[in-house]
Amino acid sequence: MKGNLKIVVNSYGDPTHLVSLTERLPKPNHKQVRVRVLAAGVGWADIMARRGGYPLASKPPFTPGYDFTGVIDEIGSEVSDFNVGDHVVGLNPNFGCYSEYLCISSDFLVRFPKYLDPAEVCSLCLNYLTAHCMLFKKANIQPGQTILVHSAAGGVGSALVQLANLAGVKVLGTASHQKHDVVRRLGATHIDYQSQDFVEEVHAHFPEGVDAAFDPIGGEHLSRSYKALKRDGVLVSYGFSGKKYGGLFTMASGIAQVALLNMLPSRKKVLFCALPSQVKKDVIWYKEALTSLVKSLDRGRINPIITEIIPLEQASKAHQLLESGSTVGKIVLKCSTFPNEADFDNKGPNAA
Template identity: 35%
Template sequence: MKRVVVERFGGPEVLRVVNDDKPRPGPGEACVRVLAAGVSLTDAQLRAGTYLGVPRPPFTPGYELVGVVDELGPGCRRLRTGDRVAALTAYGAYAEYVCVPESEVVEVPADLDPAEVVGLVLTYGTAYQMLHRLAKVRSGESLLVHGAAGRVGVAVLELGALAGVRLYGTAAAADLDAVERLGAVAIDYRNEDFLARVRELTGDGVDVVLDGIGGPTSLRSFRALRPGGRLVVYGHYAMLERGRASWRRWAAGWAEWYGTTAAVSLWGLLDPRRRVMAYRIQRLRDSRQWLPMAGRRPARLVGGGPRNPEWFREDLAVLIELLRADKVHPVVAERLPLSEARRAHELLAQSAAKGKIVLVP
């Protein structure tokens, strides 16, 4: 089979397609023939070596896939050969065949476009879980999302509208109309003070803020909450510069992220009427890997415990049904063969805002 390998940390040029033996599934694993593998900024961070938990090169990137079960290992009882499935892999999906634990895949209807379904796995999965697993939004509440015109932002707006939430979103001037078409009040983050604008529009702030920017923005996002509000921090400053690792920005970005996160958490401890939470989709697959960083319960670290892939399966199943009902609309910007993985990463900066880039082995 063919797979893409990161030979060393660096820019898109470090991606190379190699021939390798087809993997055989171990106990409890399914070998999946990949139909579509999503390309994301997270993959670029893995390639550059700036993502937390990145494996040492050589490794195969690829955070998400949709494929067909080709072979089952001993002990598999739920799946059958020929089933179409989706999986969140973290890395390894840029390949013709991938082995994944049977417990962590979700069945996918065969009549859906694999490239559209793979757009649900990470992007819409992140949005859905932040809304419903962490923030637990309710109909009639108000929500502010930063970067509302980005892929996660668009997913938040679509899912938030379905949940009956009043929506506000920050975006660049060129994207304000697109944000408004999705049913949100758009705020020009370059020319408007989003905190002042939110207070002007709502009177006492919003119930939920989803902050994928981090840094000083998180402090101001916390101040935008009304009593009983929840802040979910799920990102930090980009640590890539022209597709490569910027160690200066990496060091400065993490120092600033941890510093401001600590400050926001302290504010949450001092003001128990508001809660602060951190989100990573990999951690949320384990029900005991996250707790509110501050708020009504004290901030603490939790490790170990059984994984909880049921949440991931349940949530992706909901999203698949919404796709079938034409209620969510993951956009595919580019479909490229596996051999053009380098070009896919080169296109990330200009095409990602237009939709999902997908590798089709």
């Protein structure tokens, strides 16, 4: 009988703490489908969870991974909106996507055309959906406005830049010097965070400040992003990673910091975006937004950057790459053979 290969964190630590485990195939309950996973996204939350710094993750042993694409191969008795063979993309708000097979409620699934690249579609679900939520649901950004995007060559950052450009928004993006070409090609004006003060650079370009800023770091960095805003501007925090791997104290301090900044008499607003909880709270928005992103990808309006596609059993290599800080865009785990695989080879140039 076929087994299910999955990646498990048995104890906190470096990437070697990701281990392979083969179990029996999972069985969907009456409201679930079973998906043969094609691609699973690798995100910074996975890194923090493996290091023990992500309070939203289960305690070990657990399987990381929020986002995936796959093909439905079994359906629960009460599922009527999907069929065996459907190609689907989804966010699993409970983690667990580093796996060959996954059982999940059909509420979290959206179909995509099978001719689309599963790796590119996978990047929509966490990276682009987070960007979409922050731009349009949180900051209510409008054409002609200005924004500051940190880590503009990263997975969420590059998605923010692309979606903002489509909306007619002017973008300043921070990145290290070696990633400036990527930021420029995406359509943003780059700021070298290693050698330039991004607050000063923002005000040099836009003396009153930007309409919105998006910060994944927290702490003093969040306070400086606040200074880059114009009056009535919006700052959206979407992580408290700090300089390392987060932690309960870092997250609690970050939440308190957001509250304190909102008490200042500046008319600026600070919001927080945690996509998994947002998805569980508003499934209708989630499915509509993700469907819209799939259509944009299908029409060639967005172009996800996939820097590496790595076999599932080499998940530790994917984590090493992401932790190195040298990558751009998205790293994806290949969990099963892609349909029409020859059409989706050589992702490297996509990141160039």
